[in-house]
Amino acid sequence: MTRERRPATTDLDGDVADPALVRAALAAGDPVPGTDGFAGILDGTLVRDVLGRRPLFVDRDDPDRWSHSPTDLERPRSLPAGSVLDADGERGVWSLPDPEASAADPALTEITDAVERSVRAVDPDGLAVAFSGGVDSAVVAAGVPEAPLYVAGFEGAHDVAAARSAAEAMGRDLREVTLSHADLERAVPEIVAATGRRNPMDIAIALPLYLVGERAAAAGHDRLAVGQGADELFGGYAKVVDPADDGRVDADTVRGARRETVATLPEQLERDVLALRAAGVEPVAPLLHDRVVSGALALPERLLVADGERKVALRAAAAGLVPDRVRSTEKKAVQYGTYVSRELDRLARQAGFKRRMEDHVGRYIADLCGEEHRPRDER
Structure with missing residues (x-):
């Protein structure tokens, strides 16, 4: 379901995403505060954890519109992991820790x-x-x-x-x-x-x-x-x-x-x-x-x-x-x-997309979806 940002709204997706814990993580810049990941809105600010363990999307044309699913938005883009988005714009607030090796x-x-x-x-x-x-x-x-x-x-x-x-x-x-x-x-x-x-x-x-x-x-x-x-x-x-x-x-x-x-x-x-x-x-x-x-x-x-x-x-x-x-x-x-990759290749070839063709499995996937094939660098 598409959401719109509202002042002071809080709606976090995550099994142990206690809002107080996420607020403390923001204040301290702590990227691993003790959750299993989170994404959503906290006090009117969109937040996503450092590893992106929960999806979060905003509309490219209207960043006040957001959702946990890209299918809810006209032109979705993923909010980068470790980022927030508020009235001041989007910015990274958490980076992956890089500790020295322990004994x-x-x-x-x-x-x-x-x-x-x-x-x-x-x-x-x-x-x-x-x-x-x-x-x-x-x-x-x-x-x-x-x-x-x-x-x-x-x-x-x-x-x-x-x-x-x-x-x-x-x-x-x-x-x-x-x-x-x-x-x-x-x-x-x-x-x-x-x-x-x-x-x-x-x-x-x-x-x-x-x-x-x-x-x-x-x-x-x-x-x-x-x-x-x-x-x-x-x-x-x-x-x-x-x-x-x-x-x-x-x-x-x-x-x-x-x-x-x-x-x-x-x-x-x-x-x-x-x-x-x-x-x-x-x-x-x-x-x-x-x-x-x-x-x-x-x-x-x-x-x-x-x-x-x-x-x-x-x-x-x-x-x-x-x-x-x-x-x-x-x-x-x-x-x-699981042999899935092998059998996708087999199905592609049976459908006429031979291995000599560039990205033959990608062409087959596009065909299954009723879409025009797009070169890899355009995806």
Whole structure:
């Protein structure tokens, strides 16, 4: 629903977004005051947290009009993470912390406590868990032992096999969402409409979340716990292992490369939250609570990557929560582990968009949506 700013109005979106806490964060310039993210209006000022964990949009032509969904506005633009917008204009007020690395032992103690507190604090009422069998979703699932687990994938997909194995090891109920080409053809236009995203990577990532969210909502759940943020905060990407020799990052240190990946979270989270809300569930991301963010940003390099192993601290923190073979599992990115990216490519080629064509999957997505294809640099 579209809103208009009013003097002294307060309406914040966030599970633990206490207005008093956000006011104190503004006064002190504290980017991690102890919330799980927030976005909305505080005393007549639009605010959005430093990681953009909740979407917030304003109309390009009339900034007094705002919404949590871009579909409510004629010409929406996202309010940047860490920003406010008031009568004096838009400005950044919070920046991502950049602490010095802590000593290993206290850093590990702090992050272990933060992770366990955050996953155990999740309210299980109406909750399901998006579960891929990796350490991220397993840690989240461990905090809510009564919640059902959901995995999506095409027949034979890596994520489905990994989720089966992990659920069995954890003694948990797993519900499988077997995907089909018809699911993708139906869901792609719905995700484009909800998120405004059209590029193949965004669509391939959002599809499994959206389809799991739909199934969970149909079963009566209105909230979906997810492991978002773990790869970024804990060094889960291959490009952080040896950044000096990896052209995908500008940094030449592990901690620097990790910081670059954390900086991508606002754009990613906006997509994921909008897709899940369109599916009928509200996302819950305990690994993105401020206490986890603060602890993770202070981790030394050897608790991020050691001897080629990634997410060292998270795997160590999981020791008391999940079986050893689950916390050591290596997982593919969701678009590949579910085979969604592969099958989108297959559908594009079957529809006549061959790989020799520039951005053939993007052309296929535009065709599904009844739109004219736009080159990548015009999106």
